[in-house]
Every structure is written in C-alpha cells, then in structure tokens.
Amino acid sequence: MTIQDIIILSKKIGVGIAVFLIPTLIISSGLWATQVYLTDKHSPKVASEAAHKKPCEAPTRAQSNN
Amino acid sequence: MEKEKKLKIAKNLLASVFIYALPVVLMFLWLYATGQKPWEEAFATPQINTSTEWLQPIVAIFNHLNTWGLTALVLLLGVAEFALGLYDRRWDTNEKILDTACFIIPKLILAPITAYFGLKFLPYALPELQNIFAWVPFWWGFAIIAVADDLTQYWYHRLHHEVPFLWRFHRTHHSAPYMGMAMAGRQNIIYTFFFSQIYVTATMVYLGLGFPALFVRVIKSTITTLAHSSIKWDKPFYEISFLKPIGWVLERLISTPATHHAHHADTADDGIGNYKGNFGNMFFLWDLIFGTGIISRKYPKSYGIKTYQQEEWYAQLAWPIFKSKIEGNELAATGPEVNKAEFAL
8 A cells, every 4th residue: 555545545535424424414404403393383283272272271472482 | 627517516416415305304394284293202113023924034034134134135146147147157266256255245344344333433423312313204214214325325336437536446346247146246345345325324223213224225235236137127127018117117216237237338339338327226216317327228238347457356356455466457556547438427
C-alpha cells in the first residue's frame, strides 16, 4: 500500500459516509418530527370527540396545548 | 465542473431527498388522518408463525435468514446453474478461487463488523436512542427500509461507475465473462465492507425497525440473486401473452435477468448491453426515475470487460492491498486509474 492508495481509500470511505448520512438523517429526522408534531397536536378523532362534549367539558386551547 | 453537470447533480440530489422522505411523509399523513399515535400504545415485536404445513419451509427461510436461509437459496441456484451447464468452460481456477473467496470471506468478516457497528458502536454513539422508532407500523417500516436501503445502494453502485477513482473498487464485479448466482457476491472486499446501505439499515434496526428490515433483506437478496442468475426466469413474461402485462410491470419495478444482465454486458453497441446504466439492485424503478435504464427484453451475447486480463484473484479480491503483476493493468501498481473503454462516463 502506498500513500496514494491510502488517499484513494480515505476518499472512498468519505463518499461512503456521505451516502450513508444523507438517508439516515432524512429518515430519522422525519420519524422524529412525525412523533413530535402528532404528539403535540390533537388528532381529528380526539377533536370530534371533544365536539360532542358539553361546552364545560371541552378542553380550552390552553389546556389542549399542555 | 460544467454547469449542465452541476445542474444534473443538484436535480438528482433533490429527487433522492424527496424519494427518501416520501414513505415517511405518507406515513405521517396516514397517522394524521386516522388520528393514531402508535408510540402511545404498547407494542411487541411480531413473530412469524403459521400452522399451514406447506408454508413451513418459506417461514423457516424467513426465521433462519441469518443462519442458513439465503445461503441455501444461493447454493440451490448454483447447483441448478451447474446442472444446466451455464458456466461452460469459462470458470477456470482463477475465477473459481475468486468467486469462492467472495462468497465466503464477507460472511466471515462482514457479519462481525456489522454486528460490532450495531451492538457496540451505535449504543456508544447514540445512547438512549435504541428502539426509539419501534412504534413505526410494520408496512410503513417495510416501505421506509426498502426505499432507504435500495436507493442508497443504487447511488453507491452508480458512483462507483461514474467517479473514476472509485471504479477499481467495483471492477471485480464486472470482470467475469459469464453470469451466474455467484456474481451477486463477487466484489472487492473493500467495496463490500463499505456498502453504505448496510450501515443505513443497521442504524434503522438499532432505532427500532429490525423486523421490517428482516423482510426487506430476504426479498432484496432473493431478487438480487435471481437477477444475477444465468437462469432466465423472466423470459416467459415476455413471450406468453397472458403473462405480458405482469412482465411489463415486473421489468419496471424490479431487476430481472434481462435488465441486470444488460448491466454486465461487455458492450453497449448492440442496443442490448447497458453497462453505463441499469444500476438498480432490488428496484429497477430508480433507473427509470434517474434516466439510466434501458429495457430491451433481450440478453447480451457476451459479458465482462473487453480489457479483462484474468487478473490474479487476490488483486481482484483486495485491491489496493494486493496488486496485479500484469503490467499496465488497472489493478497493477503502475496501471491507469481507469480504462475509458469500460467506464460509464
């Protein structure tokens, strides 16, 4: 192995890491964002249940955000 | 770099980001519309069980994939190929040693490396994130892994054809003047050890998508092995009338012997061979999306590389650690980086 071989090998590993990181970051951040966004938000099912409750039982905007 | 080339790279990158994100976005919309929050429910890793007797061998392959399932398939195909005489007399001692070494060595070395990556490195680098996405429903996980794994392999593969300094790491896969199931694993070991998609999938398994990943691995390995096989199982789909519509979908969706053999052809001048394209492994769809696919429904007359000099098996297996003694050869110490006649660009 020469210095030139080690440079080529390092460049090859660099390309491999980039090709690994792009999909891993896109998918992981997408799944994380899905969980965070939907946890914080009332789902349509919950919203429709709330609509059938009496006004005094329905959660306020402030409560629903907790 | 030319402006046109830069624009093409930017377009391909944007399209890839969109495709990687697509199954996640669709899952988000589905969860949003149905109001489900699977992370709030108790979930358990599903098991494959069946009481139907005739399904038992298939279930066994899925359940024992990592021990003998895929090896059994490859060996079974290998026996069929030999029985049908599909290797002719082109499988000489040098090729035999190389193909056998490529079949065995990754199983002995790659498995411990990926195990170390998944069981030691990731828990160290990403503590507390283990199984964080285990809530992802099975079929969405399957779609996410299938796209992530195979699109990553498409780009890893394509870059080794289009970036000059990467070509010699992939040349071994194209040097054989024949096609067969052994070709699926015939790779330079450094190309195999740095397969990006292996580490993408290993990371997803660590994050909780292990069960869908198992299914993707079985299906992908089966399709990839069958696409390299010299048994032309796709031929009836092009010749029998009632099978033609299925064939039309099949050849666009997955790699078949016709489309993948074209990638291993030694010439692109006959309108059949396409070694400058048809890069897809499990899905052929990527070649259609990124404009690198050619469907001819025909099989090349000859395979390999025109400039192949039967380089020593050890040089093909582990270049640049071991080099060829053939003067002027690409794998020799003083050889050229790439022979323009066999390169994709």
